[in-house]
Amino acid sequence: MKFGVVVFPGSNCDADCYHVVQTVLGHEVDYIWHQQASLTGYDALIIPGGFSYGDYLRTGAIARFSPIMPAVIDFANQGGLVLGICNGFQILLEAGLLPGAMLKNRSLKFICDKVNLKVKRNDTAFTNQLRVNEVITLPIAHGEGNYFCDEETLTALRDENRILFTYCNASGNEGVEYNPNGSVANIAGIVNRQGNVLGMMPHPERCSEKILGGMDGYSIFASILQSFQEAGR
Amino acid sequence: MYKANIYVTLKKGVLDPQGNAVKNSLHVLGYQAVSEVRIGKLIEVWLEADDEQNARRELEELIDRLLANPVIEDYQVEIVGVE
């Protein structure tokens, strides 16, 4: 399976994602510079975390206009798997591949910590190695992860079962007190209607190796590999 | 050369974490008279255009494409000067 990691000026988790694919998963991976205008030969794209364009104006707002983005949008529309992590999630929102927008954390502070997440679905390309309602622990590191969408969109997300991860406590209870940033409905990650584009604030690439203190992120990457195999490609 | 002020504010109904935090700290400091604070952006733009109408048209395009996010933000444009 071949991955592409899209690199914008200011991306800073690009090398971490690259490392996971190459060294931990043992698959092929390329960096894709934002000024490239086409994409061929990739089975999945990762839009990594960081501060694309300094996160100036709004997170993800400027990156969304990079020359590579039309190709990313095409790729997604054709069913290609796209995983947007942290700043990657913010870019997907600005690009309209996922609904909603990101606000500053409720505390107004950047937060680096570990959070518990509840897995809401395991019939997706990103979660088939997890169990429904399983609690996993992933690191977060962001200043603007306070996901917002209007009522209508939220209802749609719920009805269409598009919320993949919510913030919770160790025993799986959701609640504002376990929500680090104030996001609507404790949302930590959502998919598009077709289920091939995931945006999530936590960083699976930071806990895909034992030495880093956890393997829960690995399950997400393993899910991607599994779904690729199943699709028989 | 036109100078424009663009006021970008959070839509009604969108929670403003920054405004809230400021309001709370004003209360802590004893400014109970303040009942609400909302924080938006003031974007100053200087641009060349043939006339005010063109300037405004251009500005609205910029705003729609980049400067404001319609999911959460409203905006107003004011042309404040010509040089």
Added chain:
Amino acid sequence: MYKANIYVTLKKGVLDPQGNAVKNSLHVLGYQAVSEVRIGKLIEVWLEADDEQNARRELEELIDRLLANPVIEDYQVEIVGVE
């Protein structure tokens, strides 16, 4: 109840990384007509006061204490309404 708009802008000569980045990306998007962008804040405050003068006095105090950073920012206050 008074509503005030406070415009906070970076002092002249103070680097505005945000404004710069926005200007550059506007150029990349083809908006060469834009020669300068500066990004400041628009703070909307609703407060009780006996009269406009008191409202203004109170606001200036708030701004000095919390809302603007006098080392790098200038501000202007405008009372825009009474309810």
Added chain:
Amino acid sequence: MKELTYREMGLTDHEYNQIKNILGREPNYLETGVFSVMWSEHCGYKNSRPLLREFPTEGPQVIQGPGENAGVVDIGDGQALVFKIESHNHPSAIEPYQGAATGVGGILRDIFTMGARPIAMLNSLRFGGGQDARVRELLSGVVAGIGYYGNCMGIPNVGGEVYFNETYKGNPLVNAMCVGLVRTDEIALAVASEVGSSIMIVGAKTGRDGIHGATFASAELSEKSKEKRPSVQVGDPFMGKLLMEACLELIKEDLVAGMQDLGAAGLTSSIAEAASKKGRGVVVDVSKVPRRETDMAPYEVMLSESQERMLIIPRPGAEARIEAIFDKWGLDATAIGQVTDDGIFRVMDSKSVVAEVPVMALTEGCPVYVRTAEEPEYYERCRTYDMNLVPQANPQAALKKLLASPNIASKKWIFSQYDYQVMTNTVIMPGDGDAAVLRIKGTRKGVAFTTDCNSRMVYLDPYQGGMMAVCEAARNLACVGGKPLALTNCLNFGNPEKPNVYWQMKHAIAGMSAAAKALDTPVVSGNVSLYNETSAGAIFPTPVVGMVALLPDIDLRCDMAFKQDGDLICILGRVRYELGGSEYLSVCHGLETGAVPAVNLEEERSLLELVQELVKEQIVQSCHDISDGGAAITLAESAIKGKIGCHIKVNSHGARVDGLLFSESPGQVVISAKRSDMERLVQLAVEHQVEMRTIGTVGGDEIIIEDNDIEIICLSVQEASEIWSGAIERFMK
């Protein structure tokens, strides 16, 4: 812009006359400005240079000692660590957020200027002790600023320290350390050697930011400072990140002969420093420098401290390729001058010469002052303070009070605002061990970093305190399993022209030097920040030590958490009951006095070797040194981290129990180990001639301490944890 007199620029009459003698004429305005910044303490080290000579700077591990942008130590396999610590105290006092942010930007540039990719940041902070609104404002501004810059750049901030004490009121300290990783064959130096080479300025455009920042950093803070302050520099971490990536690309392609960042005193100092290394001259044309503002005078361009700029001396013929790389990153790269052979620093404004001075006069020619040192009156008084006058506090109440002291309490409120995991190398995270540990991808190796300085101890006894800072850093590194390699330091002191301050400097440096020699951790880089004073007086002398270590095998490491019910707890090192300078005296008795516990360098060295050996053989389950708050706090922290209690039985034999619990005597480490490993543990302790006593066991939900079979402390781990975890957060709300 209003013209300043040479005095306002910080030059003395005597210095001004010296300049006249060198030039054989009156210097013009620009030349006076150039001399004044180059001869400031910040650039010229004129008050500290003779003292700094005492530091040991050599060893087989040292690839580059002091004198370059950062020091370099060998870690094998053709790899090296590049590191340095730097202060941004005065800018942070005026504008905490931008002051701290630009401090981080500056130290990052120092590291990637050497061709190294930054892999970690640390920061050492000091604020006033009154828990008031100003302290809150400074702390939150500084932390947010550090986070803003480092997070955006994607460099993990993995450690540091923060202390609160009244002496820092009005003059907080913000010291940032950065560590980079480099291949030894790719190290870049700041030299302009080839005559005829062009000189390029790259990165951000030049504005009127921070003119005379270096001079400002070399004067006391007063009410007037606010007026005198240079226009504040604003950091642009996005630009910083692009600059870093572009510069590292130049190094990979071997396009640069010399590289130098623009820091304090901007173009002036970076050009002079690059030229003086090989006795070259330079000619630069200020009209070519890309500017952000209009109508800038040559004086302003030469002295501007605009951030995110670098100077590059290309390899012959590499200019076009360099421009192409910078273009890829969307940055300016402009040739502004040339290296010459006449030893003259010549500034042109288009066709006319606007300054012309000998390069060496600016660097080597900086006057050096050996000041008068005078033992302060307090020293003898504190040293001979009679501890018998101090009543014993209730141990349980004292422990709780100490856990809540911001100097001891959890620093999570701070480090959770820093991205400490980006780059996915951080293996021991902030708060989990005595030092941060990072893996080095592609090898089995690990590296460990720490910063340390207990400035109260340094104040009470600069010599002992200086030794202590070095020893504590080394001990922290050994506790995680690292072999300490070398150190960097930031000497934060008051006004050196005051004999008492100079005395503090002299003795602190002597103490640090003695310890660095004994522990084989030479000084490879550092920074001096003097004039840290307000009308209320000087800060505590604060020579912050940043140290790096190597772990040959990343799997052989140790953190501070108790692990398992039934493990035995031991203290390694000689137990002493000395309360001088302790946090206990300060928090429970309002006293900052007493004889500072003496350091025994030989014992310290043996202890370090033993602890490294124990971690290497994986005999210890947890390892945590005794420092602020004493043994009781060390035990409580290991319990809190492990979420498991301990049962300690000791015997004070009639001596002071508070001395036993809260003494901060150096040279001690608390470990826990499996019973089955005790035999080997004892054997190794004997071999290394380190005293060792077993004091209790891990287990239960409480921290229980018995003295002579009488319970003196019984605190649930839960309660201890709540007090300790929430203290800073409660204060910051």
